[in-house]
Amino acid sequence: MRQAEGRGPLYRLYSSRLRRQIDPARVPHHVAMVIDGNRRWARQLGYETVAHGYRAGAAKMIDFLGWCEELGVKVVTLYLLSNDNLRKRDSRELADLIDIIADLARELAADGDWRVQHAGRAELLPASLADALRDAEESTRDHTGLHVNLAVGYGGRHEIVDAVRRIIVKHDERGGTLEELAENLTPEAIGEHLYTGGQPDPDLVIRTSGEQRLSDFLVWQSAHSEFYFMEALGPDLREVDFLRAIRDYASRERRFGG
Numbered sequence: 001m002r003q004a005e006g007r008g009p010l011y012r013l014y015s016s017r018l019r020r021q022i023d024p025a026r027v028p029h030h031v032a033m034v035i036d037g038n039r040r041w042a043r044q045l046g047y048e049t050v051a052h053g054y055r056a057g058a059a060k061m062i063d064f065l066g067w068c069e070e071l072g073v074k075v076v077t078l079y080l081l082s083n084d085n086l087r088k089r090d091s092r093e094l095a096d097l098i099d100i101i102a103d104l105a106r107e108l109a110a111d112g113d114w115r116v117q118h119a120g121r122a123e124l125l126p127a128s129l130a131d132a133l134r135d136a137e138e139s140t141r142d143h144t145g146l147h148v149n150l151a152v153g154y155g156g157r158h159e160i161v162d163a164v165r166r167i168i169v170k171h172d173e174r175g176g177t178l179e180e181l182a183e184n185l186t187p188e189a190i191g192e193h194l195y196t197g198g199q200p201d202p203d204l205v206i207r208t209s210g211e212q213r214l215s216d217f218l219v220w221q222s223a224h225s226e227f228y229f230m231e232a233l234g235p236d237l238r239e240v241d242f243l244r245a246i247r248d249y250a251s252r253e254r255r256f257g258g
Contacts, residue, residue, distance in 0.1 A: 011240070018243035022071070026250035028203035030075040031068055032218055032225070035061055037209030037233030044233075051096035056235035058104045065114070065148060067242050075147045075199055077119065079217045080104075083155035086124055098125075101152055102132035109136035113145030119195035120154035121162070149196060156219030163193035196221060204249045206242075208234045226252055 007015075035057050042053030061078055068076050080101050089097070108116050118133040125133070133152060167189055171181045191197065201221040205214075210231045214222065228245040232238070 007238075015240050015243065018240060018247060019071075022243065022247050022250055024072055027072045027246060028226075028249055029073065030077070030200050030202045030204075031073050032077040032079070032202035032205045032222070033061075033064065034079045034205070034207040034211075034215065034217055035064075035234040035237075036207055036211055038235060040209065041233040041235045049096065050093055051100070053235060054097050054100045058100050060235050060237050061104065062107065063239070064237065064242065065108075065146060067239050069114075069146045071243075071246060073146070075149070075202075077149035077151055077196070077202060077218065079151045079154065079215075081120075081152045081154065082216060083121070083124065083153060083158060084216070086153060098129045101150070102129045105132045105136040105150060108148060108150075109139050113143045115140045115143040115145065115147045117147065117149050119149045119151045119159075121158065122153065124153040147199070149199075151195075151217065154195075154217070156214070156216040159195055160190065160220055162195075163190050163197075166193045190220070194220060201225065203254075204228060204245070206230065206245055208232055208237055224254075226254065 038053035038057035039050040040053070041056065042050040045052075047053065065076055081097065085097070086094070105116060108114055116133075116136040118137055122130045122133065129152070133150060136150075164185070167185065168181065171184070176184075191201075196218075201223070202218060202225045204227075205218065205222055205225045206228045207213075208230055210229065212229045218225075226249050228248060230237075230241055230245065232241050
């Protein structure tokens with residue numbers, strides 16, 4: 001699925017050098033990506049609508065997933081559409097973005113052995129997008145390749161609320177007491193009921209476009225993650241930018257809050 005970048009020999013030489021500098025044993029298992037700067041990219045290039053930026057960003061995410069797979073990453077979470085975006089974006093812009101994300105979900109499900117999983121509140125999404133995400137998830141459920149989480153209609157705080165609600169509902173169905181619920185409401189229990197329940201937390205969170213904030217992305221799961229912020233706008237992301245991020249991650253001594 002990965003598209004050739006068409007770079008020159010010096011670029012390919014540098015890319016190969018970066019790969020040799022990365023210890024395969026220190027490649028992150030789970031990488032989370034905030035693909036940012038698509039709108040700015042479209043405006044800087046003079047496009048009439050920012051949809052061109054979103055489409056270029058979606059195409060770049062397919063490249064990005066290929067880079068991750070080639071390097072040995074097992075899980076990738078892409079932040080594509082937040083709950084705030086659903087409320088605040090211009091209606092025309094949002095309609096374009098919804099179509100683009102639906103197309104991306106279908107494309108990811110159609111090729112290769114990647115497993116696609118939706119992370120977010122499906123009930124907040126237009127039926128066309130919710131259906132595309134559900135179909136992609138169901139059709140790839142048995143795939144054993146790269147696990148791709150698509151965070152769409154997603155909010156980290158809402159995710160925690162939803163997890164706690166699931167725990168309460170299950171506890172009530174079992175007829176447990178309030179005291180038992182309080183005793184069993186542990187970080188481990190909440191983690192199991194998140195949208196990403198059963199998956200390892202992200203080792204590395206990357207954000208493009210120079211912004212240095214989480215924007216309500218994986219706020220629970222990223223408690224001990226490493227962060228890497230890069231200046232490149234989403235559609236301009238290059239493989240060498242990604243490899244430098246992985247090289248930087250591999251050189252760090254992770255303290256897990258210590």
